Amino acid sequence: MIDFLIKSSISLFVLLVIYHLALENEKMHQFNRFYLLFAIAFSLTIPLVTIEVIQELATAVTTQATVAPEEATTRIIKDSVDYWTYSIYTFYILITSILLIRFITNILKLRSKAKSTTRIDYKEAQLVLVKEKTLPYTFLNTIFINEMDYHNRKIEDELYTHELIHVTQKHTLDILFIETLKVLFWFNPVFIFYKKAIQLNHEFLADEKVVQSYNNVPFYQNLLLAKANANPTYYLASNLNYSVTKKRLIMMTKTTSVTRAVLKKSMLIPVVTALLFLLCTKVVAQETNVKKEITPAKPGNLIKTYYDKTTFKIKDEKGKVASEKKYNELTPIEKRAIPSILPKKKELPTNEELLGILSKGAPEVIEIDAYDSKNQFVQKGENEVYNTAGITEKPDFPGGIMEFYKFVGNNFKIPEQPNLKGKVYITFIVEKDGSLSDIKNIRDIGFGTGEEAIRVLKICPKWIPGKMNGVPVRVMYSLPITIQSGKA
Template sequence: MTDFLIKSTMALSVLLGTYYLLLEKEKFHQFNRFFLLASLVISFVIPFVTIEIIQEVASAANNNSVVPEQITTNIVEQKTSVYLIFAWIFYGIVTAVLFFRFGRNLYKLIKKTKSGIKRPYQNVTLVLLKEQTLPYTFLNTIFINEEEYQKNKIETELFTHELIHVNQKHSLDILLIEIIKTIFWFNPIFIFYKKAIQLNHEFLADEKVVKSHNNVSFYQNLLLSKANQSPVYYLASNLNYSITKKRLIMMTTTTSPSRGFFKKTILLPLLTGLVYFLCTKTVAQETKTKATVNKETTKKQSKYDSYYDKTTFKIKDDKGTVVAEKKYKDLTPAEQKAVPNVFEGVKFPATKEDVDAKLEKGGPDTIEIDLYDPKNQKVKGPEGTIYKTANLTENPSYPEGIEQFYKFVGQNFKVPVTPAGVKLKGRVYITFMIEKDGALTDFKMLRDIGYGTGDEAIRVLKLCQNWIPGKINGEPVATMYSLPITIQSPD
């Protein structure tokens, strides 16, 4: 909800600001009416639109191993704050009061329509009222003073003005913005939207009057003579709405086609930029082929773990002399990285039978590990270089192992509050820097599953202890690291 409100308010502000700067003073009022209404629609749709920009990230897995796809954190569900409950109760009470007010005013207009004397006029209905009032319009009805009507004291220009409100269905615009204001009463920007919409309605009606009667000065004086009377209903279109300098000036304003076209054209890159800023999201995509966790995958994983059980690794020194013999589990991280790929020599693309046969056979009796062989050496870049794991001789690692790291995340991760019935499930991708001293810095969220899960994951990572840094030829270096964290809220 917070994300929706922030994005929609930003869109509303930008679009309304654009209207005031570029469009309000120009004489293409029908276009402006469409722009204002479309701005409301666009601002409510934008928060639900996501345009993903794919960024490939290296898998967190060791290059020579297959890691199960799902490592699910045992997350702790966060209880709903009592303040949040009170906030929703307060919102509900205020909204109910405002809807009651809205319904009461609507009822008054409908009641007035039925109780007054009705007269047909062109394609609308005139309702004659005993009360002293300026003409005003609601839906297909124009309300006027009975005495002035009977004595023909209502100028033709005023009828023309109100007919435009009826024929162009301006009341529907007012009803729409009032309903939105009632629901989002806490957002003051809709007050400005209503003022802009109503003033644009008056521009439209004034323009039609001027074209029909061709007497600008008389009409301006007529409006000024009525300027002391206040509008009666906020749901109605009123002749006397905002008799300001803007309306009087607009009657004599002209907009050249070239300037109008230029200003309308500017809107396209502006809308494109708005969508890009609010809707684009960088998401991670692992460069490795993902495998589904099932019994078959688990079986292959078990075979892989035991692949080197019978293999003896002979470790050479810088002179090429064998100085030690080890089993796979006793190898250092740098030595493990120098171990040949399990599937080395298997034809590509490998069939299921080829993979099964390779794993079933097991590793060779002996393998020589020469860390000083040029192929196992990496070239260290200049000071300040940030490395990827593929360029290291030793990958960074969590001191107690990756399983303990996920356990740490699971114990500290608090599930954000979600609407009733919504279960969080999916992957959060975070990139971060592992400095030379093992400290985690420069956290960036590439992908989350909404409701603040990415921010929560970053918060937990900031609590994490230092890692064992990545190394090149035994020397610690700064490493860019990416890690997927699978989130699944408890059933």
């Protein structure tokens, strides 16, 4: 919910600023009405949209350094009752209920007033004659006017036309829409400014029609100034005197060229695109499958077949045979130390000659000495990062991996989000001294879960470092963390 509120508020604010800076003072009021409604709908929808950008992880990490779920999945469950969250929800429901009752009450008052007094059909609307002294105002297809002013013909034709535009263009629906959102999002003041912008634009639309119909701008301006003293009767109605300001009077005589209007409208495309990119894109890890990358036609399969019946004797740093392995069990370093199968001559063999060599098969026994001086090129540099599958001893947490799970579970703070469930994927390097570095969030479920996982790992005690032939080395490690709020 917090993520929804933040993203929607950012979008609402940016689009409203764009409206006030670029569109409000231009005479393209129909487009502006659409823009304001679109801005609200777009902003409330954008947090629900996710555009995934696939990021392929390096093969050395994704195919060999991934810890199996049964070995590296920690489950964090939050069972405690959060009274603070319940208090916030209760307060929200209370305020929303009060505003909703007020909203419905005002609608019922207007409907009741329309039914209880004299009604007269007038073009596409109905005139409702009321006793109280008031300026004309509109709700849905009803125009409320003072009964005495109507019978004494004190209401100018321009005022009837003005209110009729509110009816025919259904401006009340816009106001009801924004008022509904104000009830639901009463804590967000940006909707107050949207309502003001929408109502002022409604007045621009009605003024424009009056000026076109009567072609007497000075008279209409003086009429508005003369009627500008009365207060609006209902906040849900379209009132004639709403915001009779210098902006409104100037707008009657202003013009906007077609070219300028097109330029103003087209500039909105990059703004909307930028908001989509900034608020909706999410980088996710591409999980590759090594088996899919290997096909029978590739040389790797021929090599495996070549060494199928061979036993490899692995020598340690003292030159003694320490273990025996099959080809599939060799580490990348050990594979690189295998003697070349090519004959020792300057000319490389042809494809036919190479296939002939491979078809004969390798010797039954081959000794591998990665520490031999002629094989020094296979040794990694001092700061190189190894995979868990490419070392002789994997890194471990003091007391075992279950103790690590307990540490994460005790320190991970679950976001205040009901029914939160999913996994956070984290990678990090276990340094030679056992400390953790280069902690990265590869994928999370939002609500700050990725940042919280990084924070917990930064305070994690030192691990037992991984080793290559007895020597501590830097090892890449990946860890999925299962998150679940509420009871398991």
